[in-house]
Amino acid sequence: MxxxxxxxxxxxxxxxxxxxxxxxxxxxxxxxxxxxxxxxxxxxxxxxxxxxxxxxxxxxxxxxxxxxxxxxxxxxxxxxxxxxxxxxxxxxxxxxxxxxxxxxxxxxxxxxxxxxxxxxxxxxxxxxxxxxxxxxxxxxxxxxxxxxxxxxxxxxxxxxxxxxxxxxxxxxxxxxxxxxxxxxxxxxxxxxxxIKHLPYTEKYLNKEEMLLLENNLWYFTKHWPVTYEFIDKNGELKLVVTGIINIYDDLKSEYRIVINSKEEGVKISNLVKALFTLETETEKYLSFYANISSSCALNFYSNKGFKRNDQENANLEYKDLTEFLFLEYDKLFSEYIMYVEENNIKKLRQEILVHERKAKEERLLELQNEITLFSEARKSLFGKFRYFLKKNPLDRIEETEKAKKEEELKKIKEKQQEETDIDKKKNENEEYKKFVLKEPYCTIEEYLILYKEYDKVRKNLKNNMIDINTLKLAIKNIDKKIENSRVFLNEVGENKKNLFGFFKYTNSSHISALAEGEIEKIEEYELKKESIFDINLDFDIFGEKQDKKIREELTKEELETLYLTTEGMLKYINMIKTEEVDIDILINYLKELKNEYEISNIDSENYDIFGSITNTEKIRYIKDKSFRETDRNKFKSLKFNKDITLEEFYDKLKVLNSALEEAVKKITAGTKMNVYRLGSWSSDLKIKKFDIYNIDINDELRHMNSEDVSSNLFKLRLNENVNMLPYTNIAFYNNNNKTLPCGMDISSQCIIDMSKHLYIPIKEEKRHITVFKDKEKTKYKANTINIKEFAVDKK
Known part of the structure; x- marks a missing residue:
C-alpha cells in the first residue's frame, strides 16, 4: 500500500x-x-x-x-x-x-x-x-x-x-x-x-582487425577476450582488450591491453598476428607463450629465447620482430645446410647398403644353389659319385667371391670418396645460395619459405634413416642366412675326405637341417599414458572417494582433530610435533580460548548432555545437496571447560598431535596430483611440521595479500602412495542422521605430515599475476610469484 x-x-x-x-x-x-x-x-x-x-x-x-x-x-x-x-x-x-x-x-x-x-x-x-x-x-x-x-x-x-x-x-x-x-x-x-546500440568508432582498429586480434589472443591464452571502446571524461578514446590467461598449470590471471592510438593498435595486432602465423605455419618449431606483464598487460616470449641488452629471455615487442626473425633465419639456415649435407651423406650410405645387400644376396644365392645341388646329388648313386669328384663346395665359392670382393671394394671406396667431397662442394651448391638473404633483414614470408624447405629435408632425412635401418636389418638377416649356409656346406666338405665316408654321410638321416636366418624386427614401444589429476574433471569424484574412505578409516577422535586444525589449532599442535613449545604463546592462546568459550555461553550449567549426537530436522544445503546435520564445535571437540589448566591443555595438544599423525597415515592421494601452498617471499618448506596445501591452485591464490609485492608458491608433485588427508565434508559436520553428502564441497585443502617425506627440487620459475585491491577492480597491480616445484615421495 x-x-x-x-x-x-x-x-x-x-x-x-x-x-x-x-x-x-x-x-x-x-x-x-x-x-x-x-x-x-x-x-x-x-x-x-x-x-x-x-x-x-x-x-x-x-x-x-x-x-x-x-x-x-x-x-x-x-x-x-x-x-x-x-x-x-x-x-x-x-x-x-x-x-x-x-x-x-x-x-x-x-x-x-x-x-x-x-x-x-x-x-x-x-x-x-x-x-x-x-x-x-x-x-x-x-x-x-x-x-x-x-x-x-x-x-x-x-x-x-x-x-x-x-x-x-x-x-x-x-x-x-x-x-x-x-x-x-x-x-x-x-x-x-x-551505451547501447552504439557501434565501434573503429578509429584504432576496424571490426575485422579486432576480431582477428581476439582470435589470435585466444590461441595463446585459451580464453576468449573482449574488446571495449572506452572514452574518458576528457574525450580521449581508448581501445581496451580484457581477458583471462593460464599463467601456470591451471592458475588463471586477468589481463588488460590498452591501446591509445591507431599506431599502438596496429603494432599489437601485427605482433600477435605475426607470432600466431610463425607458430602455426612452422608447426611450433617456433613457438611463443604469453605471460602477465608488470602493467597487467601481456608479454610474449619465444621458446628459442630473445636477448635484449643484458636480458637473456626478453619479451618480444613489435619493434623486435625484424631482429628476431633475422637471427632465427640465420639459425634455421645453418640447420638447413646441416640437414642437406647429412641427407647427401645418408643417400650415399643408402646406395652403399643397397649395393652391399645386392652383393650378399648374390652370395647367398650361390650358397643356396650349392646346397640345392648337394640335395639333388643325394638322390642317386651316380649323383653322389659325381658330386664327390667335385672340389670342396666352399673352396669353389670362395674363388669366385674373391674376384667379386675386389670389384666391390673399389666401388665402396669411390662412394666413400664422394662423402668426403661433400664438405668441399657445399659452398658451390646453388641450393644454398638461393636462401641467402639479400638484405640485412628478414620477412615472415622469407622465413616460412626457408622453413618449408628445411622441413622437407628434415623429413627426407628421417625417411632416409628409416630406409638405412631397414637395409641394415635386411643385411643382418642375409648375413645370418649366409653363415648358416656356410656351416652346412662346411659339414658337407668335412665328409668328402673319403668316398666311403661321404656315401655313409649322404645316406644318413641325421644331416643337419639348414637353419633359417632370424628375422629381427624393430620393437615398437607404446608409451603408457599416466593418469594426471585434472582439477576441473576429477575433483568431484576425488572428493567423494576420499570422503567415503575417511569416514571408514578415521576414528571419531581423529575426525575431531582434523576439524580442530581448521580452527587455528594446527600452529599449537606443530609446537608439540617439533618440540618447540613457547609457553608464553601457549598461555596467551589458552586465555583467548577461555574468553571465546565464555562468550559462546558454553559452560557446565547449560552444557549439551547429548554432545555431538544431537539430531536436527532442519534441512540445510551444501551447494545443491540437502542434509540434516549439525556443525562441529571447537569446544565440544576439545572437551573444553573454563577451568582447564595449562598442563591439561598441553596434554590435550599431545593427544591431538598423536591423533593427527595416525589420521594422516591412513589416507593416501591415490593418484598422481599437484598441491600448492602460498607463502611470503622469504618462506620455505615446513619439512618438520604438519602443513596445509591446496588442491585448487586458483583457490590458494585467493589468499594472496594485495599489499605484497612478491610471494612464494610451493608446488608439490605427489605420487599415489603419498599420505595426505583432504578436508572433506565430514571434517566440518557431524553425520548422526547419515544425511551428509560425500565430497569436498567446503574446502579444496589437505593436510600433509611434511616430516614423513622427501622433497626433490625440480625447477623454479617466476610469473606475474594481476591482483585487485578493491571489489570494483579500479585498483590493481601485477604481483610476482616465485614458483618452487618439488617432487615428493615417502622416506
Missing amino acids: IKKEDIKNKLKYIGLDLDNIPEELINFNSIEFKPSKIIDEIDSKIYRYIPISKIEILLTPHSNGEKFSVKYKDAVSLNSFLKEDGEKEEEIKNYLTFLNMLNNFSEKKIEEIENMQNIFIKKEPFNVSYKESVFWNIYYSEKVDRYFMLVCTDESDFSNFFYILKKKLEYLKKKEKAEKNDKEVKEIGYIYTN
Whole structure:
C-alpha cells in the first residue's frame, strides 16, 4: 500500500516538487533515433563518462526483456508521468505508475550506486565493464547529440532511474541559481556506463582487425577476450582488450591491453598476428607463450629465447620482430645446410647398403644353389659319385667371391670418396645460395619459405634413416642366412675326405637341417599414458572417494582433530610435533580460548548432555545437496571447560598431535596430483611440521595479500602412495542422521605430515599475476610469484 508520508519523503529525497517541476523536464524535445539492426543490444562494448545533464529520460510500459523497437515505439517523456491533476485516463494511469515506482525504490540502493559511481569517476574498472551496467539502458542519438535513458516501468527495481533523476534535479537547481547570478554552472556529475546500440568508432582498429586480434589472443591464452571502446571524461578514446590467461598449470590471471592510438593498435595486432602465423605455419618449431606483464598487460616470449641488452629471455615487442626473425633465419639456415649435407651423406650410405645387400644376396644365392645341388646329388648313386669328384663346395665359392670382393671394394671406396667431397662442394651448391638473404633483414614470408624447405629435408632425412635401418636389418638377416649356409656346406666338405665316408654321410638321416636366418624386427614401444589429476574433471569424484574412505578409516577422535586444525589449532599442535613449545604463546592462546568459550555461553550449567549426537530436522544445503546435520564445535571437540589448566591443555595438544599423525597415515592421494601452498617471499618448506596445501591452485591464490609485492608458491608433485588427508565434508559436520553428502564441497585443502617425506627440487620459475585491491577492480597491480616445484615421495 502506498503511504502518502512515504511518497512525500521520497520526493523530498530526490528533490522533486510536483508543484514546481523544472522547465527542462516539462519541455521535452523529441529524440530521433534509428539504431543499426546489426548491433546487438545485450552486446554493448562502448563505455563512456556521460554528463548527467545531457541525459533525457523516457519511460515505456514494458520490461527490459522486450525488443528495443517495441520499447522505443511506446516510450514517452518523464513529464507524462508527473501530472498529479491529470484529467485523461492515460495521465492518471501514468501518475499512479510513477507513485508505485517511487514507493518501490530504496534510498540505500541509490547511495550504493552513488558510491560506486564516485569510485568509477576517479578510475574506470580493470575490465571496463561491470555487471550493474546492464541496468542503465542508456542510448545515444547522434542526430541531436543527446543521450536518453529508457526506463521500463514493468520492472521491480528503479534505483538507477531515480539516481539519474535526483542528480539531474540537483543540476537544474544549480543551473537556475547560477543563471540568476550570471554565472556559468559546472557539470554536477557523470555516469560511467555502456551505451547501447552504439557501434565501434573503429578509429584504432576496424571490426575485422579486432576480431582477428581476439582470435589470435585466444590461441595463446585459451580464453576468449573482449574488446571495449572506452572514452574518458576528457574525450580521449581508448581501445581496451580484457581477458583471462593460464599463467601456470591451471592458475588463471586477468589481463588488460590498452591501446591509445591507431599506431599502438596496429603494432599489437601485427605482433600477435605475426607470432600466431610463425607458430602455426612452422608447426611450433617456433613457438611463443604469453605471460602477465608488470602493467597487467601481456608479454610474449619465444621458446628459442630473445636477448635484449643484458636480458637473456626478453619479451618480444613489435619493434623486435625484424631482429628476431633475422637471427632465427640465420639459425634455421645453418640447420638447413646441416640437414642437406647429412641427407647427401645418408643417400650415399643408402646406395652403399643397397649395393652391399645386392652383393650378399648374390652370395647367398650361390650358397643356396650349392646346397640345392648337394640335395639333388643325394638322390642317386651316380649323383653322389659325381658330386664327390667335385672340389670342396666352399673352396669353389670362395674363388669366385674373391674376384667379386675386389670389384666391390673399389666401388665402396669411390662412394666413400664422394662423402668426403661433400664438405668441399657445399659452398658451390646453388641450393644454398638461393636462401641467402639479400638484405640485412628478414620477412615472415622469407622465413616460412626457408622453413618449408628445411622441413622437407628434415623429413627426407628421417625417411632416409628409416630406409638405412631397414637395409641394415635386411643385411643382418642375409648375413645370418649366409653363415648358416656356410656351416652346412662346411659339414658337407668335412665328409668328402673319403668316398666311403661321404656315401655313409649322404645316406644318413641325421644331416643337419639348414637353419633359417632370424628375422629381427624393430620393437615398437607404446608409451603408457599416466593418469594426471585434472582439477576441473576429477575433483568431484576425488572428493567423494576420499570422503567415503575417511569416514571408514578415521576414528571419531581423529575426525575431531582434523576439524580442530581448521580452527587455528594446527600452529599449537606443530609446537608439540617439533618440540618447540613457547609457553608464553601457549598461555596467551589458552586465555583467548577461555574468553571465546565464555562468550559462546558454553559452560557446565547449560552444557549439551547429548554432545555431538544431537539430531536436527532442519534441512540445510551444501551447494545443491540437502542434509540434516549439525556443525562441529571447537569446544565440544576439545572437551573444553573454563577451568582447564595449562598442563591439561598441553596434554590435550599431545593427544591431538598423536591423533593427527595416525589420521594422516591412513589416507593416501591415490593418484598422481599437484598441491600448492602460498607463502611470503622469504618462506620455505615446513619439512618438520604438519602443513596445509591446496588442491585448487586458483583457490590458494585467493589468499594472496594485495599489499605484497612478491610471494612464494610451493608446488608439490605427489605420487599415489603419498599420505595426505583432504578436508572433506565430514571434517566440518557431524553425520548422526547419515544425511551428509560425500565430497569436498567446503574446502579444496589437505593436510600433509611434511616430516614423513622427501622433497626433490625440480625447477623454479617466476610469473606475474594481476591482483585487485578493491571489489570494483579500479585498483590493481601485477604481483610476482616465485614458483618452487618439488617432487615428493615417502622416506
